[in-house]
Every structure is written in structure tokens, then in C-alpha cells.
Amino acid sequence: MNARSLSTLALLLASTQTACVSQQKGREDSPSDEPGPPARLWRRSAVERDFERFTREGTALTGDGALVLDASARTDSVPVPTGRNEDGGTRYHEATYRLGSAVSEVQLVPGGFTSVVPSFDAQTPPGTWVKVTLAARIEGAWTKDYELGVWAFDKVPVARHSVDGQGDADGQVYTDTLNLKRRADALRMTVWLFSSQPEATPRVRALTAAVSDKQGVVADASSDRAAWGTVLEVPGHSQMLYPEGGPVWCSPTSTTMLLGYWGRKLGRPELTTTVPSSADRTFDWVYKGTGNWAFNTAYASAIGDGALHGAVLRLDGFAQVERLIAAGIPVSISIAYEEGELTGSPVRSSDGHLIVLKGFTPEGDVVCNDPAFKTDETVSVTYKRDELWRAWQHSRGAAYVLWPSGTAFPAEVIGLLR
Structure with a gap:
């Protein structure tokens, strides 16, 4: 059997088993019979001038409210x-660098x-x-x-990575998630x-925290059906076309x-990219995979000179997704399921898998x-609404969203902490 045939066989075998299994963080705790508080979103952004209330050291605000290093930033050389x-x-950056910080209000x-x-x-920027x-x-x-992640768009001087070994009596970090005891x-x-360069500085436009309870919710919320029959034109991409990692x-x-x-929607062709390029820019050098949720939204909000905002959310049900679809915002959700639990799925089961939710049928089932x-x-x-909701609850409603830069996140979607 030649190399091409071996690659084809490997893809076929993978497609009958589980997708993304080698890079997933494991299922979240399953919801209990007792519902926890609703999932909420804490977000602070340059658009709202929120960083003016932060306690800053070695950082300043740009004219549009973003955080950058300033002249008072101290230097350090700790590797x-x-x-x-x-x-x-592990490789280390051992040259001197400037650093500053900004601490949110409680x-x-x-x-x-x-x-x-x-x-x-x-x-x-580089450096x-x-x-x-x-x-x-x-x-x-x-x-x-x-520590919930070290991020750089490039791989040098510091490659993006999560931080292992942080568990203590209060909580544990699992790659991109802090779970408290x-x-x-x-x-x-x-x-x-x-910054390792004298003139270069990062530019922070927004910070977000998806706040939820490990008990989750016990049932999907009722729907107002406003988005039933709406399907957004999201281009399709298969991960299975790339034997090197797909x-x-x-x-x-x-x-x-x-x-x-x-x-397509914004007329910004620079946002149209390839799957291998996205995989390269989201790879976590400690996790050794591309499934770090925060790194995916950070990458998406960085390309195109910051044309988009991005955030990881926890949502309590499809009613919230419907509000996003009605606003023209597709959603990527994290699911897991056993054999026979998701009718029509391309793999028998999955310990963790990301899909894009792009709309709803007139009957309320989910178009993905x-x-x-x-x-x-x-x-x-199209997946059955009740089956997909159960599969989604294994991540306690985890989702990615992107929306145009300079605009506010739709406030009616989820409770905002202010």
C-alpha cells in the first residue's frame, strides 16, 4: 500500500471514531439535579473606557482607551x-524586557x-x-x-502557552479554565x-471572563422562536482534509x-484564512494542541488589524444562541457525546468537539x-435540538463568538457583570 493510500485509510479510520480526542481537555462535570446560578459575562473594554478604572503600573491608555506599555514600564531579565x-x-527568553500591568476593580x-x-x-507585534x-x-x-495563559501571535520571543501545575486547596487550572473547589x-x-523591543508594545483592547457554576443548568431555556427559520451563510471547512493534524x-x-x-459580511478578505494557518496560530506549546479556547478567540480578534472582537462564553441554552443568530452572529460550541446520542453525527462519539452553529430550522432544530x-x-x-443541547452541556455551554470591532456585545444575550 502506497503512502497516499495509507493517509486515506488513516483519515477514514479517524472519521469513524472520535474527532479532536487527542487535544481535548476532558469533559466538564455533568450538570446535577440542582441548578446553579445562571452563567454571566464580565467584560471590560477600550470601547467602554473601562481601563480608566484599572490600577495601572507601567501601562497607559491610548486615545481610544486601549492598554499599552508606557515610559515608566520597568525592565526585568528573569528568564x-x-x-x-x-x-x-523548555526554551527560555533570557534577554531583558519591559513589563507593566493593569489590575481590574473587584x-x-x-x-x-x-x-x-x-x-x-x-x-x-513582534517581540x-x-x-x-x-x-x-x-x-x-x-x-x-x-495564570490563565501567555499569549503571543508569533512564536518568538515567547511562544503562546498555558501553565500547568497550579492546583491548590482553592482550585485548579485546566489549560484555559479555572475551576474552584x-x-x-x-x-x-x-x-x-x-516587550523585548524598546519601541514595541502590546495593545490590549478587551478582557473577558465567562463566569458560571459547575452545577450547570438542568434544562434548555424556553425560546421566543425569533430566530427559527434563520440560517446564516457560514462557509464550510472540513478538518479531515489535513492528514498532518486535521x-x-x-x-x-x-x-x-x-x-x-x-x-464576507464585512468585506474584509484578510479575515479569510486557511485551517492550517489557524491551527498554527492557536497552538498551545504546553497543552500541545489547538483547543485552547482563549487562544482561538485571541487569534481571531488579532488578525485583520483587530477587525473583530472575540470572547469565550458560557451560555445556559439555545435561547441565548438564538438572540446571537438573530443579530447575525454565528457561534462555535463545544460538545461531547456517546455513541447513539447525536443523530447524524459524522463520528460515533467524541470526548470533546467544536462545531459552528449557524441557524435554526422552522421547527427549532439546530443547523450547524x-x-x-x-x-x-x-x-x-441539522441536529435535533434536545440531543445537541445534552451534548453541549458536557462543556457547560462553552461557546466562541466573534463580532465587529468597535461595537458592543449584544447586552440582551447574557447577564453582564458591571
């Missing part, structure tokens, strides 16, 4: 991880929370990078600042800006589809692009 060598060792969360997924809009940390208040005491009532986010590229493939949609189908032309599929 920072830059990625991995081929032998598995955000109270009525009803509390036990899980947080941060995301951010940041442009990182620069950013880091995001989160702390939560539990029974009157603050946890440590957990007890309920917290407040959160605080810090963003760190770094079977585990569901996340960057879904991100590529969202970018393609906005590229599922990148696990074998070709670009065959990714469009």
Missing part, C-alpha cells in the same frame, strides 16, 4: 518560558461562581506578549493569582504586558469558519457546520 525544544525541554458576583474562563483581545491572571474571593479571602463571590483579573483541529477549523463568515465531515461541501448538518 521566561518560550516554548519547547525538540527534545522536550467584581462582585451575586449568587457566586465556581468556574471562570477568561479571554482577551490583544495585538502583540511582545501578554499574560492574564485571575484571583477569586472565597469566604472573605483571596486566592492566589492563577468552593464557591467564590468576587473576581479580579490582571493583565501583564511585555483529525484534532476541530477548534481552529471552527474558528476559520467564523472568520470566513465575517470576512460540523468540521468532522470529510469534505468542505458536506459539513452542513
